[in-house]
Amino acid sequence: MSSATSVRPPAPTSASSKASSKVSGALLPWLSPVAIVGIWALASNQGWISERTLPAPGAVLAAARDLTADGTLPEALGTSLSRVLLGTVLGVAFGLALGLLSGYSRLGELTVDRPLQMLRAIPFNALLPLFIIAFGVGEPMKVLLIAEGVLIPVYLNTYAGIRNVDVKYIELATVYKFSRRLVAVKILLLGALPSILTGLRFSLAIAWIALVTSETVNTTSGIGFVLVNAQRFVRPDQVVLCIIVYALLGVLTDWLVRLLEKRLLRWRSGFTGR
Amino acid sequence: MIRFSQVSKRYGATVVLDGLDLDVGQGEFVAVIGRSGTGKSTLLRIVAGLEKPDQGTISSPDAVAVAFQEPRLMPWLTVGANVALGLREKSRATAALAEVGLQDKAEAWPLQLSGGQAQRASLARALTREPQVLLLDEPFGALDALTKLEMQALVGRLWRDHGWTVVMVTHDVDEAVRLADRVIVLGDGQIKLELPVPGRGPRRPDDPDLAGLGQELLKALGVTLA
Numbered sequence: 001m002s003s004a005t006s007v008r009p010p011a012p013t014s015a016s017s018k019a020s021s022k023v024s025g026a027l028l029p030w031l032s033p034v035a036i037v038g039i040w041a042l043a044s045n046q047g048w049i050s051e052r053t054l055p056a057p058g059a060v061l062a063a064a065r066d067l068t069a070d071g072t073l074p075e076a077l078g079t080s081l082s083r084v085l086l087g088t089v090l091g092v093a094f095g096l097a098l099g100l101l102s103g104y105s106r107l108g109e110l111t112v113d114r115p116l117q118m119l120r121a122i123p124f125n126a127l128l129p130l131f132i133i134a135f136g137v138g139e140p141m142k143v144l145l146i147a148e149g150v151l152i153p154v155y156l157n158t159y160a161g162i163r164n165v166d167v168k169y170i171e172l173a174t175v176y177k178f179s180r181r182l183v184a185v186k187i188l189l190l191g192a193l194p195s196i197l198t199g200l201r202f203s204l205a206i207a208w209i210a211l212v213t214s215e216t217v218n219t220t221s222g223i224g225f226v227l228v229n230a231q232r233f234v235r236p237d238q239v240v241l242c243i244i245v246y247a248l249l250g251v252l253t254d255w256l257v258r259l260l261e262k263r264l265l266r267w268r269s270g271f272t273g274r
Numbered sequence: 275m276i277r278f279s280q281v282s283k284r285y286g287a288t289v290v291l292d293g294l295d296l297d298v299g300q301g302e303f304v305a306v307i308g309r310s311g312t313g314k315s316t317l318l319r320i321v322a323g324l325e326k327p328d329q330g331t332i333s334s335p336d337a338v339a340v341a342f343q344e345p346r347l348m349p350w351l352t353v354g355a356n357v358a359l360g361l362r363e364k365s366r367a368t369a370a371l372a373e374v375g376l377q378d379k380a381e382a383w384p385l386q387l388s389g390g391q392a393q394r395a396s397l398a399r400a401l402t403r404e405p406q407v408l409l410l411d412e413p414f415g416a417l418d419a420l421t422k423l424e425m426q427a428l429v430g431r432l433w434r435d436h437g438w439t440v441v442m443v444t445h446d447v448d449e450a451v452r453l454a455d456r457v458i459v460l461g462d463g464q465i466k467l468e469l470p471v472p473g474r475g476p477r478r479p480d481d482p483d484l485a486g487l488g489q490e491l492l493k494a495l496g497v498t499l500a
Contacts, residue, residue, distance in 0.1 A: 172346050
């Protein structure tokens with residue numbers, strides 16, 4: 001073994017080991033989810049868990065295949081994704097605007113902060129009945145419920161991020177007579193960006209929860225509709241499938257925000273863990 | 275160029291400036307020294323428009339640039355973007371970076387710069403504002419001794435080239451006599467000593483005439499040398 005490694009030329013070895021460590025670095029976090037599925041498969045196989053409580057991974061896969069073949073799953077996915085996307089865009093836009101307003105000006109803080117802090121204290125499923133009465137059971141209600149959930153963390157983190165920007169930079173802006181727009185965008189918003197992106201990650205997690213909440217009432221489309229139907233027709237395989245789809249979508253959106261962070265926060269040299 | 279008349283400033287019960295009179299002429303380089311808490315920085319912040327005096331009047335031009343002790347580069351903007359921030363003609367930033375010897379750092383992030391380089395970038399930013407008055411607030415206080423000497427030479431050269439009026443606050447007596455036309459010692463909110471420095475800066479650090487001046491200043495600051 002040792003003779004085999006010593007024969008290899010050193011340079012390509014280090015290059016390839018670097019590449020392989022990059023791949024293994026990306027795959028490593030998936031080790032524990034795969035292990036959980038393995039244990040699940042084993043438990044089902046051995047009959048430790050009844051098929052009625054938790055169907056085997058194979059059954060869930062079969063359900064995925066069937067629902068994809070008849071078009072149910074792709075259509076539901078598309079519908080749900082567009083709801084989340086629309087709600088998130090709306091929530092982020094308003095959260096950023098309100099956060100900038102109350103972060104930048106004391107008058108703004110005085111006007112919008114207290115109502116938003118109160119809104120934050122209300123669980124959004126408590127808002128659901130009101131939203132249904134106000135906006136009906138159609139798309140606007142769903143999108144607005146998601147937007148409301150998204151708005152809160154984006155607002156809070158924009159506001160807190162701006163208030164954390166060092167006053168030294170504002171002094172600099174005073175000396176050099178920067179315009180308000182410049183201060184708002186290049187100093188406050190960019191300075192608050194790490195905090196805003198953290199808010200965005202919280203927001204997206206909430207977006208999916210809001211989606212489930214809104215899709216499980218009076219809905220005729222989306223993943224939530226598939227889930228409710230599966231429950232009604234006692235199809236635990238489809239129920240589990242929907243849950244897994246939600247989980248994967250959550251991981252996917254989190255990954256997208258991380259990608260965004262990597263791109264936008266290149267300037268940072270923070271601690272990355274030992 | 276800058277005129278303080280009977281300027282007072284207090285923070286709570288602490289009197290920082292107490293009826294200060296000071297004139298700085300066009301193109302003059304004035305160094306202000308004093309022990310901690312004697313109002314050196316307050317004086318500078320008043321000229322910069324960051325503080326208002328409680329009493330007295332001050333006249334100073336509008337076009338003021340400041341280099342602070344911390345370079346105050348925004349870490350989320352590249353060095354070039356920091357220098358160009360708020361400018362209409364971005365090309366001035368490129369020229370200024372070249373003038374301080376940082377032409378190849380425009381695309382770098384501030385966190386990648388050394389202390390001396392960051393301070394150079396801060397000077398480049400000041401340069402682009404084409405100021406009449408340059409204020410230096412202990413700009414080299416955090417630098418190592420060698421970098422400090424280089425930076426002093428750079429500031430001296432820029433001052434000569436651009437004909438600025440400079441007010442520099444410092445703890446460093448040697449730095450003051452090396453660069454300034456006039457050194458002012460602040461104490462109890464007033465000028466305790468004013469000392470003209472012969473010749474024109476930047477002077478050589480090993481100039482034998484400077485040693486005597488330095489000792490006189492240290493005496494005025496109440497420092498006894500063993």
